[in-house]
Amino acid sequence: MTLSRFGCNGRGCPTSHNILDTSRVISEDGKKKLKDLLHYYYPIEIDPNRTLEEKRPLMVEWWTKAHELLVQQKIHKSDIAQIVRESEAMLRDGFKEFFDQLHKNNIPLFIFSAGVGDILEEIIRQANVFYPNVNVVSNYMGFSDEGVLTHFKGPLIHTYNKNNTVLQGTGYFQQLSTRTSIILLGDSMGDLTMADGVPSVENILKIGFLNDKVEERRKKYLDSYDIVLESDETLDVVNGILRYLLAET
Numbered sequence: 001m002t003l004s005r006f007g008c009n010g011r012g013c014p015t016s017h018n019i020l021d022t023s024r025v026i027s028e029d030g031k032k033k034l035k036d037l038l039h040y041y042y043p044i045e046i047d048p049n050r051t052l053e054e055k056r057p058l059m060v061e062w063w064t065k066a067h068e069l070l071v072q073q074k075i076h077k078s079d080i081a082q083i084v085r086e087s088e089a090m091l092r093d094g095f096k097e098f099f100d101q102l103h104k105n106n107i108p109l110f111i112f113s114a115g116v117g118d119i120l121e122e123i124i125r126q127a128n129v130f131y132p133n134v135n136v137v138s139n140y141m142g143f144s145d146e147g148v149l150t151h152f153k154g155p156l157i158h159t160y161n162k163n164n165t166v167l168q169g170t171g172y173f174q175q176l177s178t179r180t181s182i183i184l185l186g187d188s189m190g191d192l193t194m195a196d197g198v199p200s201v202e203n204i205l206k207i208g209f210l211n212d213k214v215e216e217r218r219k220k221y222l223d224s225y226d227i228v229l230e231s232d233e234t235l236d237v238v239n240g241i242l243r244y245l246l247a248e249t
Contacts, residue, residue: 056158
């Protein structure tokens with residue numbers, strides 16, 4: 001919902017979890033249980049009146065239950081490309097310019113996602129923009145020798161722990177150790193901590209996509225992000241900023 005679209009053609013676009021949850025490899029019973037989890041926990045995730053302390057254990061609970069349900073479905077690694085192909089996942093308009101500009105200028109792009117890394121990588125691969133400067137930190141599937149999903153690799157990343165606690169030892173900070181400027185793109189309050197712990201940061205521009213429950217959440221977003229984009233399914237603002245900055249260098 002940051003690099004991918006929130007809505008398309010008047011309805012919601014799927015997240016990487018949704019792509020799996022609604023795909024043909026999930027049984028009807030599995031789909032129902034995953035949907036029930038979404039209906040119970042999603043309102044908690046976006047509730048502006050609950051504290052992060054209240055939300056965190058509930059998010060761990062949600063992700064853990066969802067991952068356990070997915071493991072029960074015996075998903076095959078070889079199905080993933082087809083699952084993504086058949087889904088309605090869409091990257092935001094302007095994604096090609098965004099990925100191309102960063103690649104051309106050797107700027108690292110870190111995608112820090114609470115979704116499913118295998119699905120995310122496949123979306124980027126199918127869009128032909130999985131360049132060497134792109135790094136994904138996410139929840140990755142673990143497969144048996146036969147290529148069947150048996151577990152999710154740790155540490156668990158959910159909406160509200162996207163920070164240096166799960167990044168220690170991933171090589172993320174080493175790659176960023178000489179970088180002084182960061183553009184942070186997010187779509188939740190949990191995304192604001194993604195650059196915490198980067199050693200030499202001097203400038204950080206935080207751009208927030210406010211996709212859902214706009215009225216209730218506007219104040220919180222405006223207090224926390226430098227730029228807030230409402231109902232914007234494009235990367236136009238980011239691309240404009242990049243064009244401006246890169247023309248100067």
